[in-house]
Amino acid sequence: MQHNHDIIIVGGGMVGAALAARVGHAGFSVGLVEQGDAPAEPSGDYDLRISSLNARSLAFVKASGTALPEERSCPFRHIDVSNQDGTGHSLFSAEESGMDDFGIFIENRTLQYALWQRLEQLPSVTCYTQCAPLNTITSSTGRLLELDNGKTLSARLIVGADGAKSTLRELAGISVSSYDYHQRAMIINVETELPQQDVSWQVFTPTGPIAMLPLPGHRASLVWYDTEQATQDREQLDDEALKAAIEMAFPNAWVTSSASSPGPASPSSASTPTAISANAWR
Ligand SMILES: Cc1cc2nc3c(=O)[nH]c(=O)nc-3n(C[C@H](O)[C@H](O)[C@H](O)COP(=O)(O)OP(=O)(O)OC[C@H]3O[C@@H](n4cnc5c(N)ncnc54)[C@H](O)[C@@H]3O)c2cc1C
Numbered sequence: 453m454q455h456n457h458d459i460i461i462v463g464g465g466m467v468g469a470a471l472a473a474r475v476g477h478a479g480f481s482v483g484l485v486e487q488g489d490a491p492a493e494p495s496g497d498y499d500l501r502i503s504s505l506n507a508r509s510l511a512f513v514k515a516s517g518t519a520l521p522e523e524r525s526c527p528f529r530h531i532d533v534s535n536q537d538g539t540g541h542s543l544f545s546a547e548e549s550g551m552d553d554f555g556i557f558i559e560n561r562t563l564q565y566a567l568w569q570r571l572e573q574l575p576s577v578t579c580y581t582q583c584a585p586l587n588t589i590t591s592s593t594g595r596l597l598e599l600d601n602g603k604t605l606s607a608r609l610i611v612g613a614d615g616a617k618s619t620l621r622e623l624a625g626i627s628v629s630s631y632d633y634h635q636r637a638m639i640i641n642v643e644t645e646l647p648q649q650d651v652s653w654q655v656f657t658p659t660g661p662i663a664m665l666p667l668p669g670h671r672a673s674l675v676w677y678d679t680e681q682a683t684q685d686r687e688q689l690d691d692e693a694l695k696a697a698i699e700m701a702f703p704n705a706w707v708t709s710s711a712s713s714p715g716p717a718s719p720s721s722a723s724t725p726t727a728i729s730a731n732a733w734r
Pocket residue numbers: 462463464465466467468485486487488502503504505560583584585613614615616618619620637639675718733
């Protein structure tokens with residue numbers, strides 16, 4: 453059977469686009485199916501969705517020929533992790549581990565845009581935007597994917613990278629078990645008194661982790677998990693009160709000077725596919 457592609461990837465977020473770029477760069481024919489549009493170039497203030505890419509993930513992205521904009525990413529060279537109750541504290545140094553850095557912090561949208569720029573350069577990759585899967589059919593030689601735009605694609609392998617509520621996972625009959633942590637995270641971008649930090653700082657509390665992630669220049673991203681009620685109360689604070697609360701909870705060594713763009717609180721829950729062994733994020 454003649455397939456359209458070696459591999460079809462459903463979902464062009466960070467994960468799907470990274471895989472498409474990597475296997476496309478290696479010469480495989482890839483069809484990337486994305487329900488939205490190709491991402492737009494990020495500009496202006498930093499977005500609230502920030503991710504750390506560890507050194508190995510960064511190497512994976514770079515090996516696809518993707519160029520990441522250094523001015524919108526921040527390397528981290530120390531990892532400071534502790535329990536709030538004082539029962540444990542670890543400080544890791546990249547230098548002591550024989551590395552230049554442990555990885556980078558980068559906006560999700562900046563990473564996704566850079567990957568899509570690379571996809572456009574790769575003749576082996578075809579992006580199908582504004583369409584989604586309706587059905588998959590297995591044949592003896594491969595798999596067919598029916599799309600809601602009337603097209604049917606075929607490949608030897610179809611990869612589901614369509615996020616936490618994956619349609620492809622449902623079509624494949626993989627169930628999930630879900631549970632709620634009863635925690636909510638508030639994400640806040642702040643300006644810091646000190647210039648660019650290189651420490652990824654995280655404290656585990658009985659009501660969830662709090663973290664300070666460095667961004668370029670005098671910026672950082674705070675991730676503040678707490679009970680649902682405490683987070684809702686914190687969302688009602690005015691800027692001055694929120695700033696005071698931040699200065700109480702986050703390290704004095706990296707004193708925050710002004711909070712900007714507190715993000716919508718996101719509920720914290722985990723869905724673990726029963727057929728796959730997976731770790732909940734942090
Ligand atoms: C506060 C917070 C902080 C986090 N920090 C980190 C971190 O530091 N490091 C880390 O590794 N992870 C982190 N995570 C987790 C990380 O955000 C997710 O694991 C990551 O976004 C998953 O990327 P993805 O590409 O798989 O999915 P998504 O980003 O959800 O992308 C899915 C893509 O598939 C498309 N899509 C969806 N459905 C369909 C469909 N039916 N058909 C076609 N296309 C479809 C969507 O439009 C989207 O483009 C964090 C999460 C949160 C909430």
